[in-house]
């Protein structure tokens with residue numbers, strides 16, 4: 287197998303892959319592994335990176351971001367873990383129900399919006415549920431460089447503790463598990479209090495957990511720059527709306543169950559993205575005119591920018607007319 291010339295590419299640049307393993311881990315989570323279709327090696331990625339998986343679901347194209355959780359040094363295989371969301375828009379269900387070993391798919395080049403601060407003296411990871419995935423890659427990276435880390439991982443039940451056995455048996459002194467159904471919870475004040483100067487904290491999990499960690503750390507005097515989080519917002523359904531795309535000279539309808547970004551893609555309009563979850567800023571688009579209200583769900587725009595700009599991956603519109611610069 288020969289090594290491909292590796293260029294740094296980002297966002298919508300795609301790699302053709304073959305699904306090499308589908309491994310159900312518990313009732314909700316399945317691990318998917320990919321090899322490159324051309325037999326070459328993948329680009330190395332930095333821990334915390336994600337990829338966007340393209341799913342061909344009949345006439346519909348689904349694009350979902352997932353954290354890469356394999357060892358970043360392993361350029362033969364990329365791995366993701368997908369939590370089935372029965373109430374979601376169908377991407378995770380498609381992965382669980384349709385994707386089989388041997389299938390050809392496309393994924394984007396890795397993009398990192400949740401990277402390790404390698405200047406840190408120590409790294410403290412706080413994971414909730416499927417939020418464990420970026421930390422699997424971070425742990426592999428830090429073990430190789432012999433950097434200091436510890437993981438506090440909150441799961442609902444023992445049966446849903448994705449990768450718990452593997453983590454506890456490999457790193458018994460660095461990993462602590464908290465079971466919700468046994469009323470165990472992270473004592474965050476104590477945990478933050480006992481850390482050496484120069485420690486960085488990383489949180490990935492439900493929004494409530496992320497907000498709690500930021501708030502608690504700020505109250506304890508931690509600098510913002512030492513507290514890292516990753517939160518992608520899944521596009522939410524809403525009322526259908528129309529939008530005029532000035533540069534493309536098209537008027538399109540955004541359906542109840544699709545995002546503005548997805549509607550533009552469906553109509554063949556070139557629209558940039560990296561995260562598809564309101565976190566990266568890549569899809570930011572100027573509003574030319576509007577008569578109505580926006581529902582902004584991004585973590586990117588400042589409050590005073592809302593209305594002049596829109597994030598097509600997550601934001602919606604309710605009103606009479608909307609024109610955007612796309």
Ligand code: FES
Pocket residue numbers: 558559560561562563564565566567568569570584586597598599600
């Ligand atoms: S694609 Fe990242 S904010 Fe929209």
